[in-house]
Amino acid sequence: MSEVNVSLEGGAIARIEMDFRGRLNLMNQAAITSLQGAVRSLAGKRGLRVAVLSGAAGKPFVGGADLHAMRDLSSGSARAFIAGLAESFAAIRTLEVPVIAAVSGYALGGGLELAMACDVRVGAADAQFGMPEVKVGIPSVIEAALLPRMVGWGRAQYLLYTGALIDAGEACHWGLIDRVAPADGLDAAAAEMAASIAACGPSAIRAQKRLFRRWHESHLEESIAAGIEEFDRTFETADPREGMTAFLERRSPRYED
Numbered sequence: 001m002s003e004v005n006v007s008l009e010g011g012a013i014a015r016i017e018m019d020f021r022g023r024l025n026l027m028n029q030a031a032i033t034s035l036q037g038a039v040r041s042l043a044g045k046r047g048l049r050v051a052v053l054s055g056a057a058g059k060p061f062v063g064g065a066d067l068h069a070m071r072d073l074s075s076g077s078a079r080a081f082i083a084g085l086a087e088s089f090a091a092i093r094t095l096e097v098p099v100i101a102a103v104s105g106y107a108l109g110g111g112l113e114l115a116m117a118c119d120v121r122v123g124a125a126d127a128q129f130g131m132p133e134v135k136v137g138i139p140s141v142i143e144a145a146l147l148p149r150m151v152g153w154g155r156a157q158y159l160l161y162t163g164a165l166i167d168a169g170e171a172c173h174w175g176l177i178d179r180v181a182p183a184d185g186l187d188a189a190a191a192e193m194a195a196s197i198a199a200c201g202p203s204a205i206r207a208q209k210r211l212f213r214r215w216h217e218s219h220l221e222e223s224i225a226a227g228i229e230e231f232d233r234t235f236e237t238a239d240p241r242e243g244m245t246a247f248l249e250r251r252s253p254r255y256e257d
Contacts, residue, residue: 002031004038005056011047012198019056024063027110031066032084039091049198049205051099052190053092053118060105061127062114067136071244078240079232085110086142086224089117093213096206098197102190103127103177108165113143116150119209121177122193123168124186129176132163137243137253138234141227145220150175 003019016038020031027035042048055061065085073081092099092114101107101118107129115121115129123129131140131147140160147156151174158164171177181189197205234240239255246253 002028002034003056004031004034006038006041008045008048011045012049013194014042014045014048014051016042016051016053017056018054018062019059020062021066023059024106025055025059025061025111026063026066027085028066028069029081029084032081032088036084036088036091039088039095042095042097043091044096047202048097049200049202050097050194051095052102052194053099053114054102054187054190055104060111061101061103061107062111063106064109064111064132067244067248070138071241071248073235073240075232075235078235079228082141082228082231085113086228089113089143092117093217096209098205098209100190100193100197102186103129103168104183104186109133109140110142113140115177116143116146119212120193122179122181122186122189123171123177124183125168125180126183127168127171128165129168129171130163130165131159132165134161135163135243135253136247137237137239137241137255139227139230141231142224145223145227146216149216 002021005017007015018025018035020026021028042051098119101115101121103115103121103123104127107115107127109131112129112131131144133140144160155174168177168180172180179189242255243253
């Protein structure tokens with residue numbers, strides 16, 4: 001069962017906790033729908049100043065998409081799946097107030113894209129970050145379009161071509177996250193950051209987010225649309241099924257040229 005729990009602290013700070021599939025907190029269609037509904041439930045709330053997005057207690061942020069569900073996609077259904085995921089990320093980017101990603105454990109693939117859709121990112125010292133989609137036969141898309149702007153073209157290409165994972169210290173050094181917190185102090189660090197935003201002028205904070213969207217997104221939507229097209233096209237080949245099956249069976253993939 002995939003659930004997203006939303007709670008409000010005095011109406012000013014929203015906490016969004018994701019409780020998805022398995023110990024890695026994997027996203028499937030139900031998770032995507034639940035996340036999108038939770039974020040949209042906050043839209044237009046008077047008095048809301050900031051939101052904190054995290055994994056549920058004891059779970060990582062998001063370990064990626066559920067490969068058991070994804071490997072059976074085909075061209076067409078793949079487009080619907082990734083477009084729905086893009087809409088969830090867009091709901092975060094377009095929420096009127098800043099969203100803080102509090103990243104514990106893993107933020108991989110769609111999980112890292114989810115963190116990038118947020119405005120500010122704080123990671124636990126033992127967190128791991130990466131975009132390993134190419135290892136299972138699909139390209140990294142949607143918010144991956146932000147990577148070159150955040151970390152530079154060379155580092156973005158390294159992450160996307162190799163599927164390598166980096167730790168929180170390196171992620172912060174690169175600019176992928178904004179702050180590193182002790183593993184047992186992530187919630188406190190996110191709460192401190194949220195309180196500092198909530199203490200600012202509400203109209204100014206909302207205006208600032210609108211401005212950031214204008215600064216960042218002049219060409220972002222075109223990049224995301226292109227990514228959705230390429231993602232769907234990949235499912236015209238056997239690569240996704242083979243890559244995901246190999247991963248789930250703990251063997252090396254056997255791709256055909």
